[in-house]
Amino acid sequence: MxxxxxxxxxxxxxxxxxxxxxxxxEPLFSTYGFANNGLVLDSTLKDIGRQKLTLNPKDSLHFKIPSLRNLNYTFPYMHDGRFKTLREVLKHYTQKIQNSTTLSTELKNGISLTKKQQTDLISFLNTLNDRDFVVSQKHQINRSFFINTEGN
Ligand code: HEC
Incomplete structure (x- = not known):
């Protein structure tokens, strides 16, 4: 540090x-594997995650692990955008993890964090925001790419 x-x-x-x-x-703040982080099945889309593609019941409610970089710019959070703030995300991880046979082992015992620890954790996550990277023209897809491929 x-x-x-x-x-x-x-x-x-x-x-x-x-x-x-x-x-x-680290360093990208994801293993880019899949995990079940204890979300309740959403009532509208009823998205069971990776199981839908692999047809393997072991993959039920497994979703791709996203990076924690630039969280300022990636809300709302989770595959269905169910959480609007990092506070809500931490409320999920500390109070709402849904136990199931496919819940990832890292979360089987839940996560216990005081309010102060949650504030500290959010302060750290905010250090992973890089506005210059996000708005840099160098990393934008050139609009003409779409115009050309769409034939307009
Ligand atoms: C068992 C693996 C696992 C652990 C441990 C875990 N997460 Fe996650 N996390 C995930 C998965 C999988 C998702 C994506 C879920 C989805 O798309 O619905 C996710 C999503 C998130 C998101 C949403 C990101 C976005 O752009 O939508 C945040 C923020 C997050 N996790 C923070 C944390 C924090 C902070 C901790 C520790 C307190 C933590 N996670 C622990 C697996 C994990």
């Missing part, structure tokens, strides 16, 4: 390492 991190952010990084890093692994 470079010394410019605040004590809150360093505390948040340690909380991240103990509770989140197995799935949201």
């Amino acid at each position: 470079p010394p410019s991190y605040t004590p809150k952010e360093i505390s948040g990084y340690n909380i991240y390492k103990s509770n989140c890093a197995n799935c949201h692994a």
Whole structure:
């Protein structure tokens, strides 16, 4: 950790390492594997996740693990956008994890964090926002690509 991190952010990084890093692994903050992070089946889409493609019941409610970089720009969160804020995401991980036979082992014992720990964790997650990267023209797809391929 470079010394410019605040004590809150360093505390948040340690909380991240103990509770989140197995799935949201550095450096990209995802293993890019699939996991069941304990979400309740959504009532409208009834999206069972990876099982729909593999037809394997073991993949029920497994979704691709997303990166934790640039969370400022990726809300609403989860595959169906059910959470609008990081507070709601942490409420899920600390209070609402749905147990099931396919729940990923990392979450079987739940995650327990005090309000202060949650605030520290959010401070750390905010250090992963990189506005310059997100708005950089270098990383935008050139609009003419779409115009050409759509034949307009
Ligand atoms: C068992 C693996 C696992 C663990 C441990 C885990 N997550 Fe996740 N996380 C996931 C999966 C899978 C998703 C995607 C779920 C979906 O798409 O519905 C996700 C989604 C998220 C998202 C939404 C990102 C977005 O852009 O939509 C955030 C934020 C998040 N996790 C934060 C955390 C934090 C903070 C921790 C630790 C307290 C944590 N996760 C622990 C597997 C995990």
